[in-house]
Amino acid sequence: MKLFLEDTIVAPATNLSKQAISIIRISGKEAFNIVNKLLKKPLIEKNVQQLRKIYDNNQLIDESLILTFVENNSFTGENVVEINCHGGVLLTNKILQLLIFNGARLANPGEFSQRAYLNGRINLLQAESINNLIEAKNNLSIKLNAIGVVGKNxxxxxxxxxxxxxxxxxxxxxxxxxxxxxxxxxxxxxxxxxxxxxxxxxxxxxxxxxxxxxINQGIKTTIIGEPNVGKSSLLNALLNEDKAIVTNIEGTTRDIVEGEISFDNFSLKISDTAGIRKTNDQVESIGIEKSLNQIKESDLILYVIDKPVINQTIFKKIKSKKYLIVLNKADILSKEEIKKVFLQDKHIICVSAKNKEVNKLIEKIQSLYNNEDLLVADLPILTxxxxxxxxxxxxxxxxxxxxxxxxxxxxxxxxxxxxxxxxxxxxxxGIIEMDEEVINNIFKKYCLGK
CATH class of the missing domain: 1.20.120.430 (tRNA modification GTPase MnmE domain 2)
Structure with a gap:
């Protein structure tokens, strides 16, 4: 059933910044009437592009390309007008203010998508895909959510x-x-x-x-290990920046340091943690406790060692999770020492974080999360x-x-x-109408103007 909400809403559909063009979107039954108050030549109520001069009273302030959509032909299922004005921050805000003064209401975050859902233009699966497409951090996320936007599966x-x-x-x-x-x-x-x-x-x-x-939310990845094995160096090498402080002093990292890495098919939300050991230092103990809690919440564990010995106390805490054992400082270890580690566990990757030699680790992680087959799964994906x-x-x-x-x-x-x-x-x-509060909670995470 088509549902028209009473208010006509407006919001910038592009970021408010100095740029060539800014887009302002208006949706609602009064969209054409409100915009016409800023024009001397009224808009034609058809699905067309129209060039118009915009006035503040009788003072010309811009000439804009205006796209008009009538009800069923719009994203929201309502009358929609999109003003493509010149992209000055002051000018964009000026036109927004004029539209609000003449009867529009500033839209809530996600309200355009919410109206599209309420008016039967999209379902919840498509709405989630739209939001994920905007927030996409890797190429596969773009491809999967583009399929979801059109409701293909x-x-x-x-x-x-x-x-x-x-x-x-x-x-x-x-x-x-x-x-x-x-x-x-x-x-x-x-x-x-x-x-x-x-x-x-x-x-x-x-x-x-x-x-x-x-793919959409990122793989929660935690770097753990004993103090001074090169956890922070590994984080810096993976991020290719000096995110974490690196010293030879044990216990340097006392709180969680985070970063994010985007690959073609996934993203890593990666955290460096305090070295796990027995200590009487109260502050360091809190950091170690946080490290142990991070293990529980992680999708992937990178357990860093720098000698041919696997700490069984730490290993017991990670063996039920997906993990890789990262033998760091491989450049200074002998072949016999490296061979000894490989006899203990098959999930071992040799790296030299200090020298930023971490390609083998990156390749292994990529092989674990190669999700290209999802593109041909022919199934809807809930995100x-x-x-x-x-x-x-x-x-x-x-x-x-x-x-x-x-x-x-x-x-x-x-x-x-x-x-x-x-x-x-x-x-x-989207066949049965939900409680209004539930619907509001679903769409409020979306960005303004969408």
Whole structure:
């Protein structure tokens, strides 16, 4: 159902800075009327480009190319006017002020996308892809989210919806009309088969979505090890900058130092931590405690050593995580010492952080997170943690239905779980209106003008 909100909103769609062109976007039923108050020649209400002079009262302040979109042809599903004015900060703010003075309201962050969702122009999956595309930090993120913006793979979610709806319909018919026991597809075996197909499809979507969270959000990577093994030097070498202080004094790093590295297919959110050892220094102890907590929250651990000995106390804390053991200072170790380390663990990479010889480590990390296959997965990718969590709930509900049917429970018990699953899928597709507060929370993280 098309929903027009009462206010007409305005915001800069480009950053407010000195540049050639600034774009100001206005959306709402009064968009044309408000802009016309700044013009002597009114806009034609068609989907066209129009060159117009902009006035403050009778004083000419700019000549701009104006793009106009009428309702169904716009991003928001409302009348939209985009003013491409000259990119001076003062001029852009001046035109914004005139539009607000003449009846527009400054948009909240993400409000344009929110209106597009409310007016049925995009679903939540597309909305998340739009935001991720703006925030993209690597090439694969751009490619994946561009697919999500156009909703190319959303048909799989629609298939899930149709399967659940079909099962509910058949089950309900069997309950309401028990004498008609020959309805096609309504036997226990046929319902069970459909449930398992739905389960497998949801599980596939969740699998690729969890992999894709690394692409959009970055891989939380923590460098750990004993003091003075070269953790800070490794961070600096990976970032190619002097981010962390490096000295020969043990315990130099007492707090977490962070940086970010972008590759073609993923980004690393990398943290250098305090060296792990027994100490009576109260401040250093706090840093070590933070290091141990970082291990729990990390997706990848880089455990740095500088001699052919693996500290088993540290190793026990990381062995359940994805990890690489980084043998640093390899340039000063003998072949026998290096060989001795490789006999202890297969996840070992030799580097010389001081000499910035870390290419082998970078290549290994790239091989761990080569996600190009996601581009041909032909599946929708959920990037919002809440969406993933909700789909996991739907998966568990479908699984519960499978077990209940296999255990001989009546169809009416299945209907309860299936209705809950259908509600989750509908919310992803934007079919059922959510509570206003929930919708506001979803879109408020978006940038202004989007």
């Amino acid at each position: 959303n048909d799989k979610v629609i298939i899930i919806k149709e399967k659940i709806l079909d099962m509910i319909s058949r089950i309900q018919t069997s309950i309401d009309y028990p004498d008609y026991d020959d309805i096609e597809g309504s036997s226990s075996e046929e319902i069970l088969k459909s449930l398992k197909e739905t389960f497998n499809l949801i599980a596939e979507i969740l699998k690729v979505s969890k992999r894709a969270t690394f 919002n943690i809440n969406d993933i969590t909700n789909l996991e709930i739907a998966l568990n509900l479908i699984n519960s239905s499978i077990k209940n049917l296999e255990n001989g429970f009546d169809f009416d018990i299945l209907s309860i779980d299936l209705y809950k699953s259908l509600e989750i899928i509908n919310n992803l597709l």
